[in-house]
Amino acid sequence: MIKSLYIHIPFCDDICGYCDFVRVGYNDKLSDLYLVELRKDLLSLSTQYKTIYLGGGTPSSLSVQQFSFLLESMNHLVGLVDEFTIEVNPDSLTIEKAKLYQQAGINRVSLGVQTTNNQLLKKIGRTHTFEDVKKSIELLKFVGISNISMDLIYGLPTQKLDDLESDLNKLLSLSPTHLSLYSLTIEPNSQFSRAGIKEVSSELETEMYLLIQEKLIKHGFIHYEISNYCLLGYESIHNLSYWKYDDYLGIGVGASSKVNHRRFTNHHNIND
Numbered sequence: 001m002i003k004s005l006y007i008h009i010p011f012c013d014d015i016c017g018y019c020d021f022v023r024v025g026y027n028d029k030l031s032d033l034y035l036v037e038l039r040k041d042l043l044s045l046s047t048q049y050k051t052i053y054l055g056g057g058t059p060s061s062l063s064v065q066q067f068s069f070l071l072e073s074m075n076h077l078v079g080l081v082d083e084f085t086i087e088v089n090p091d092s093l094t095i096e097k098a099k100l101y102q103q104a105g106i107n108r109v110s111l112g113v114q115t116t117n118n119q120l121l122k123k124i125g126r127t128h129t130f131e132d133v134k135k136s137i138e139l140l141k142f143v144g145i146s147n148i149s150m151d152l153i154y155g156l157p158t159q160k161l162d163d164l165e166s167d168l169n170k171l172l173s174l175s176p177t178h179l180s181l182y183s184l185t186i187e188p189n190s191q192f193s194r195a196g197i198k199e200v201s202s203e204l205e206t207e208m209y210l211l212i213q214e215k216l217i218k219h220g221f222i223h224y225e226i227s228n229y230c231l232l233g234y235e236s237i238h239n240l241s242y243w244k245y246d247d248y249l250g251i252g253v254g255a256s257s258k259v260n261h262r263r264f265t266n267h268h269n270i271n272d
């Protein structure tokens with residue numbers, strides 16, 4: 001039986017320089033149309049899932065009305081859910097959205113931090129600041145969502161080992177339950193690739209990886225998967241289902257599924 005459902009929301013308020021995901025700039029008409037199509041797929045499902053993951057893109061770019069519409073479309077799927085995650089960007093979270101997420105049963109947030117250095121955030125095309133990150137965490141905790149994972153990218157342009165250490169210290173000061181740390185990859189279809197930006201040397205990348213490992217383990221984190229660390233009991237059940245070779249279903253543009261040893265991926269083009 002399939003226990004995990006992934007739903008792709010491809011809209012982003014701005015496009016980051018390193019991004020090669022299936023995403024488009026947010027547009028209210030296009031996102032309304034997309035949600036109507038998504039609803040048809042969601043209504044055709046009848047399984048009660050154990051984990052649901054709203055990823056993107058930026059699911060938090062949807063307005064309160066749009067998100068409410070999406071929730072209505074999936075109400076029949078969430079009765080038995082243990083872990084319900086949404087990816088959130090710090091600059092698109094509001095108190096109304098945070099309350100809506102909590103009321104919908106969302107009990108885990110993956111927050112796109114990437115770096116705590118405001119200048120570097122600007123350079124990589126992120127429109128939030130570290131102050132926005134702190135504010136988002138306050139909002140989430142205020143509404144009762146305390147299982148917060150943060151994404152960090154290392155090996156960013158101009159980044160040194162000290163900069164990464166400062167990022168890690170600042171993230172740890174925010175008491176995350178889970179951290180996902182990815183080394184920057186220059187993808188062929190990204191703005192970074194077109195601008196000729198190169199990845200850092202493999203020596204520096206290795207030093208960074210080792211620094212992350214040493215520091216996080218010292219702070220009580222478990223390195224439970226290549227890029228993921230968590231406090232005891234906070235492993236992402238959804239992520240682990242991929243690693244355990246369980247079946248999962250992906251709904252929406254570009255989403256992938258695995259059913260009975262067969263993997264398949266939806267069209268990448270939102271118009272298709």
Ligand code: SF4
Nearest residue numbers: 012015016019056057
């Ligand atoms: S990295 Fe995330 S937020 Fe940035 S453009 Fe890509 S999907 Fe959107």
